[in-house]
Amino acid sequence: MPDNDLDAFLAGARVDADVLALRPDYRVLLVAVDGIAPGESDPESEALLRRAEASAREALAGRRPEDLAEVASWREAYRAFGAKPQRTRHSLEALLRRADAGLPRVNRLTDTYNAISVLHRIPLGGEDLDRYSGPPHLARATGDEPFETMAGGESAVEHPEPGEVVWRDDAGVTCRRWNWRQTRRTALTDGTTRALFILDTLDPVTTDAVGAAADELVEHLGRLGDLTVARRLVGGA
Structure with a gap:
């Protein structure tokens, strides 16, 4: 896919004003990637996951995940649209809670973005x-x-609650409760060669910090093929 096709896809992305009214500090960095060579988990993705597990243990150091500012801000965002974060944990908290026992090993593409x-x-x-x-x-x-x-x-086929924050496309919901559960329809598979990565941020995560996360994501994905990459930052303050 030519670079401008990825750019055109991202140019159509939008965040509604009533979502930003809940959290004016919300920003999302969208990263579209073409040219991925699919593959099973490998030594490189295993090493990255082990580094992520060690980082989680160090960050928590006996604390609960919700004690981390990055986790607590998402819990507040969930409450703002009526979700109960104790019952529907956002994706970051869910991974942190699994890190001590071991993050999931799926394939090298999924392993990479979970670790990042x-x-x-x-x-x-x-x-x-x-x-x-x-x-x-x-x-x-x-x-x-x-x-x-x-x-x-x-x-x-399920339906979100009215007022729930969802990612969607023209065919329906792609992820419920902001970043809780993804649909089967657009899920990554062992054959995925073109992917969209959604990096959600709230304060205290800065624009520079999410940019650094995207840089490291693309760096590690670079070993999976001759990639074409496009990015777009969307959101509020």
Whole structure:
């Protein structure tokens, strides 16, 4: 895919004003990547995950994940739209809670972005760009949008709560509750070659800090192929 196609895709991304009204400090760095060579977990992704696990243990040092400022700010954001963070933990908190026992090993693409999320303490989602229908859009749900998931081991369609903050495209919800659960429809697979990465930030994470996270993500992804990369920062203050 030519560079300008990735740029054009990201140019259509938007964050609704009623989401920013909840958290004026919200920013998202979107990173679109083409040219990924799929592969199983390997020694390099294993080393990165081990570094992330060690970083989490050092950051927590006997504290609870919610005691970290980066985690607490997302808990506050969840409460702002009516979610209960004790029941639906955002993706960063969920990973931090698993780090001591061991982060999941999935494939080298997923391993890489999970490790960067923990290392930089930023919720980070990965999606298959070829499965998108239109650009990414962060909105407050009406409650009618379809969300494709699994229930009882079978495919199912659910709907978000009215007012819930969701990522979506033209076909429906791609991630519920800001960064809680991704849909099966746009999930990364072992065959993904084009991906969208969503780096969500709230204070105290700075624009420079999220940029550094994206830099490290792209650096590690660079060993997975001859990449084309585009970025766009969207959000408030």
